[in-house]
Amino acid sequence: MDAKETLSGLPWWVKWIAxxxxxLVVFGGLITAVIGFIVGLLxxxxVFAALVGGVIFLxxxxTSASSSSRGDW
Structure with a gap:
């Protein structure tokens, strides 16, 4: 007996709600931890991309301001 045969005899509310x-009750903590880790990583x-972009901009x-004022570059 496979999973399709087992679930086929059950009412719809057992398959789609229960x-x-x-x-969610059993794996809720794990799901929350994984989602929290992914959001934190993103x-x-x-933040890293913004800081690197800011450093490159500065x-x-x-560099362009100092090279235009010196004229020897």
Missing amino acids: IPVIA FKVL VRRF
């Missing part, structure tokens, strides 16, 4: 609720990546701005 089983997902049980899965936030850190965005270096180019000050």
Whole structure:
């Protein structure tokens, strides 16, 4: 007996409500931890990209300003 045969005899509310609720209760902490980790990682990546972009912007701005005022580059 496979999973399709087992689930075919059950009412619709067991397949679509009871089983997902049980899965959320059992694995809810794990799901929350994984989602929290992914969101935290994405936030850190965005902060990293913003900081690197800011450093590149500042270096180019000050490098171009100093090279235009010196004239010897």
